[in-house]
Amino acid sequence: MKLPVSTIPEPDAARMQCIACGRVQVDPGGWYQCAACGDLLELIPPQPSSAAVVKSWPEIWRVRRDSRHAEDLSGVWRYRELLPQFPLAPRGIVTLREGNTPLYELPRLAQAAGAAAVWAKHQGMNPTGSFKDLGMTVAVTRAQALGAQWVACASTGNTSASMAAYAAQAGLRSLVLIPAGKIAWGKLAQSLDYGALTCQLDTDFDGCVRILRELVRRAPVYVVNSINPYRVEGQKTMAAEILEQMAWQSPDHILIPGGNLANSSALGKGWLELAALGLAAKIPRISIIQAEGASPLVDSWHNWQGEKLQPRPARTLATAIQIGNPAAWKKAVRVLRSTGGDCLAVNEMEIAQAKAEIGRQGIGCEPASAVTWAGAKKLIHSGWIQPGQSLMLILTGHTLKDAEYILGFHRGEIPGPDAGAPAGLAGLRHPPRQLPATVEAVAAVLETAGRP
Amino acid sequence: MKLPVSTIPEPDAARMQCIACGRVQVDPGGWYQCAACGDLLELIPPQPSSAAVVKSWPEIWRVRRDSRHAEDLSGVWRYRELLPQFPLAPRGIVTLREGNTPLYELPRLAQAAGAAAVWAKHQGMNPTGSFKDLGMTVAVTRAQALGAQWVACASTGNTSASMAAYAAQAGLRSLVLIPAGKIAWGKLAQSLDYGALTCQLDTDFDGCVRILRELVRRAPVYVVNSINPYRVEGQKTMAAEILEQMAWQSPDHILIPGGNLANSSALGKGWLELAALGLAAKIPRISIIQAEGASPLVDSWHNWQGEKLQPRPARTLATAIQIGNPAAWKKAVRVLRSTGGDCLAVNEMEIAQAKAEIGRQGIGCEPASAVTWAGAKKLIHSGWIQPGQSLMLILTGHTLKDAEYILGFHRGEIPGPDAGAPAGLAGLRHPPRQLPATVEAVAAVLETAGRP
Secondary structure, eight states: OOOOSSSOOOSOOOOEEEEOOOOOOEETTTBBOTTOOOBBBEOOOOOSSHHHHHHHHHHHHHHTTTTHHHHHHHHHHGGGSSSSSOOOOTTTTOOOOOOOOOOOEEEHHHHHOSEEEEEEGGGGGTTTTTHHHHEEEEHHHHHHHHTTTTEEEEESSHHHEEEEHHHHHHHHHEEEEETTOOOOHHHHHHHHHHEEEEEEESSSSHHHHHHHHHHHSSSSEEEEEEHHHHHHHHHHHHHHHHHHHTTTTTOOOOEEEOOOSSHHHHHHHHHHHHHHHTTOOOOOEEEEEGGGGGGGHHHHHHHTTTSSSOOOOOOSSGGGGGGGGGHHHHOOOOOOHHHTTOOOOOOOHHHHHHHHHHHHHOOOOHHHHHHHHHHHHHHTTTTTSSSSSSEEEEBBBOOOHHHHHHHHHTTTTOOOGGOOOOTTOOOOOOOOOEOOOOOOHHHHHHHHHHHO | OOSSSSOOOOOOOOHHHHHOOOOOOEEETTOOBBBOOOBBEEEEOOOSSSSHHHHHHHHHHHHHHTSSHHHHSSTTGGGGGGOOOOOOOTTTTOOOOOOOEEEOOOOHHHHHHHHHHEEEGGGSSSSTSSSSSHHHHHHHHHHHTTTTTTTSSSSSSHHHHHHHHHHHHHHOOOEEEEETTTHHHHHHHHHTTTTOOEESSSSHHHHHHHHHHHHHSSSSSSOOOOTTTHHHHHHHHHHHHHHHHHOOOOOEEEEEESSSSSHHHHHHHHHHHHHHHHHSOOOOOEEEEGGGGGGGHHHHHHTTSSOOOOOHHHHHOGGGGOOOSSTTHHHHHHHHHHHHHEEEOOOOOHHHHHHHHHTTTOOOOOOHHHHHHHHHHHHHTTTTSSOEEEEEEEEEEOOGHHHHHHHHHTTSSSSOOGGOOOOOOOOOOOOEEEESSSSHHHHHHHHHHOOO
């Protein structure tokens, strides 16, 4: 390929601000970093012309629920007043009808833990099975508007699956870069299904990122890694959807898994912007829960008050948050500070236990999602979440994303004894039993299994 | 367990009709079979008091989209005027917000095949990843209304996953019976996640069914196998949701996978009932597509005009429709006859190819779902579906239900050469490539991969 010297043209001038030095600049495209200090950029939300205009938005969003237009059927673009404005490609937005995800109330968990109410917002019910779709619809729409032929990322997990699906829907090609010999086939299945081109490079993960960074400078490739600020804009609409589902009332606490920290940053950005607009009367405390083996933000928060972050090797079975050097940590610290949230880690046993307890409510999720309930129990136990307060768990991925984990738990290979379960939740493991083929044998098992 | 002599009490008298002899009877509970001839029963829909009442339903259903009540948030119970009426348990319906699944338009597939329009209704976007949830919400609600403590089935696939989730949501226990030594662990993962009790019995599948049949006679266990007619009632609301999404216009053709045939029966029942009510102006031809290795209905339809069915061993990689002795075959024949549909089989290569082509639109599905597109292409090629006609594919399961299949395809282990792809859809396989870590190497791959 003859590498052209120009990057993708930027026909408009979406305004961005550096999260570190605060410098305002037009969308630089390419690698999305501050021209002055090199830190991350975020989009400046469009300013409504008056308070009266903002007041009309909830009714506009409500009415759109009854529309059959693509941009209203999307649970992200329905709230497009909150999104950056840019000229679309002729075919419009790229959507798979993301968002519109269920909010479940879990009264048995609330009762067991002594909370006023426990809700679970299930982002794993998005089209490709993870919350990434909320941001990807905006990023890939932006890619198409810019005339990109390829979208790309360095990831083999939920991000590449989401990217590949939206690219396919748009008729764009998608490129996944991964370190050679590090293929997790199961995680790659979705990306292959949607037609992504996967390259194993003879380098490590950081090497893949370096190549990607160089590639976007020289070819019409649009990068959708987490540095892309359009993804955050899509993900922040989660705050509006939750508020709408809750009749514009906030819970006291929200708990969200912390990996690369873009999701918690987006949730916080969304809630704070809605509060500034006067659409959220209360700001919930947003607490970020990490796995013990991948908890650099917890260290930063408790040891250095969020002033610095020490990257470290990450190791947890909750693979979606197995990240030792999170890109968006400064944004996450800002969310903890401005909402009054806490940040803590839970161990593998607590994660497995929490996942099984959520499953027992009929709600499947990937292990990373379960850190929220594990963290909630600890915060209730410590008294930080008080009796009578309400809390919401953000579940980020579908249970089918990691079937192996479930089998490992029920085979006894993953720690998580039922001993620590709250009252009424014991007996979480159910390895298959072998029985003679008689009614009496089955009936005897029913008898000993007892009531739930 | 001391087995009580009585079965679950039946407090009300929902009316059912035998599909073979036509005898009308009150809900017999237990095993749900005709008291006279032993064949399957189906529920008689409630009769509206007047045509004016029926005319108001679409507006009522529309308004409910804007409600926050559980029975309105469900894409099944929203259409509750179509469902059997029975007294609910105090906690109401058992729902995980099933239904509300996306209808995708696939213009590139339409263009490639020469159809006026191709839509895909994606039932794999239901909470547990398959269409089974539509029926299970009604069956488990019924179980709870009857005071059952356990729900049970003989299945390790999509049915048991769905049953286990709804039972967990309801606070009921669930029992899965499977033949010893036949555990497909991957398929069992979801059921275990939701807390199902699994018993491996020292017998074959029919033996498991016999034990289940005996068990319901003697213990408060409610069976949700496909003989349960409440499941069909929930599944039939799919017709109403499609019509509502299509602004009450019907496509010319609907193609649906055929395994146990309960889903095609339900879709047909729903559409015919809506037509009888005056809510569907046109009845689409509903065609049932089977895998060649599991096509007893195709044999029945073409060799015996649907008058008899010869069970046979089933073998296909599309495991969700790997059924040689489908329970609902008589109902399915009725749907073919009354809608003017066709019934045909597609081979493994055609299924793999079709699945990859659907994936290339950004839509993932399990292999069984892809038979619809494979069948559509054959029916277009034969001229049975005419140029300018519109068609809709019913996708039944989520792509994450069978990640192994995708990997097998991209590794070249599953047949499906790209040679047969319609124009513009070639190059469906993308095994990962190994490259040196240079920008030039990656750029060269982009160049040769070309445009989509």
